[in-house]
Amino acid sequence: MSITVGRLELAHTLLNASGTWDAVEAQRLFGEANPGMAGFVTKTVTAExxxxxxxxxxxxxxxxxxxxxGLPGPGRDAFLETLLPELATIVAGPIICSVGGFSLGEYVETVEQLDHHSDCDAIELNVSCPNVESGCASIGGDAGETERLTAAARTATDKPLFVKLSASVADIAEIAKAAQAGGADALVCVNTVKATAINRWTHKSQFGGGGGGLSGAAIKPVALHAVLACSDATGLDIIGLGGVETKDDVEDLMSVGAKAVALGTALFRDPSLAKKLRFELGE
Ligand SMILES: Cc1cc2nc3c(=O)[nH]c(=O)nc-3n(C[C@H](O)[C@H](O)[C@H](O)COP(=O)(O)O)c2cc1C
Known part of the structure; x- marks a missing residue:
């Protein structure tokens, strides 16, 4: 059942979605860092x-x-020196490092350092961040910014380079083509959909930090469309995700072009879901 996604070899098709699985905590609680998953995708790492x-x-x-x-995390230095080496001792399969940033320079510096780090097997660019230098509200919302960022990261690493796309864009196929032109090996579709929640009594956001993102079953149709559109537009390998809960969800995403599938929100309800799905898919 082994597969290759954008030059990265995986023992099978299931992964976790960035930011939805804590491998260190799982190791402590369950004695397995990434049960049922073919590798581990880290939480997005930022420079600071x-x-x-x-x-x-x-x-x-x-x-x-x-x-x-809002992308909490220890920052690049602590990630590279402490967390990544620890992950390498407990994770089964390759480690895919998710990288975020607020300027091209921030992304490229992290990618360069990951390129030299033996515990990083592949790099996933989370392009759903603003570029504060250019004033762009979301790099992944703009084809030019996406291509420039991917090309800059491409020159900084020979490791498999994935670009994770936002679903909250006018034409995801255009952004996918821009990532391909920049040199991406594979695409990851999709990140959360921009959304918010309102407190009925105050009429203000329910969040302490403003806007939010929607994930889970509600966005499966969005993910299906994104995978189909990006696969048709680029022919690149795709890791599909968004609302996957069942074996049918995995098969649906694969039928429209996903080579691997990642689990996110569903893992909060059932941490053994990857193991169950792997068994069912095997059957
Ligand atoms: C609590 C939470 C944290 C997340 N953190 C990240 C992150 O750090 N980087 C990233 O690229 N995506 C992040 N995501 C998005 C997920 O990786 C995934 O793309 C999205 O949730 C859709 O998949 P799902 O419906 O299966 O959860 C996060 C999602 C959730 C729910």
Whole structure:
């Protein structure tokens, strides 16, 4: 059942979605860092340590979950020196490092350092960040910014380079083509869909930090469309994700062009979901 996604070899088709699985905590709780998954995708790493958005950062939605987490993390140095080496001792399969930034320079510096780090097997660019230098609200919302960023990262690494696309764009196929022109080996479709939650009594956002993103079952049709459109537009390998909960969801995404599939929000309800799906898919 082994596969290759954008030059990265995986023992099978299931992964976790960035930011939805804590491998260190899982190792402590379950004795396995990434049960049922063919590798591990890290939380997005930023240059500086970040506390993330103020609470509340999570809100329920009828068919999914809203989050306004704001990329909390230890920052690049602590990630490279402490967390990544620890992950390498517990994770089964390759480690895909998700990279974020607020300028091209920030991204490229992290990618360069990951290129030299033996514990990083592939790099996933999370392009759903603003470029504060150019004033662009979301790099992944603009084809030119996406191509420039991907090309800059491409010159900084020979490792497999994935670009994770946002679904909240006018034409995702155009952004996919820009990532391909920049030299991406594979695409990851999709990130959360821009959304918000309102407090009925105050008429203000339920989040401490403003806007949020919708994930879970509600966005499966969005993910299906994104995978289909990006696969048709580029022919690149795709990791499909968004609302995957069942074996049928995995098969649906694969039928429209996903080579691998990642689980996110569904893991919060059932941490053994990857193991169950792997068994069912095997059958
Ligand atoms: C709590 C939470 C944190 C997330 N953090 C990240 C992140 O750091 N980087 C990233 O690229 N995506 C992040 N995502 C988006 C997921 O990786 C995934 O693209 C999205 O949730 C859709 O998949 P799902 O519906 O299966 O959850 C996060 C999602 C959630 C719910």
């Amino acid at each position: 340590p970040r506390p993330g958005n103020p609470a509340p950062r999570i809100a329920p939605s009828r068919m999914g979950l809203l989050n306004s987490i």
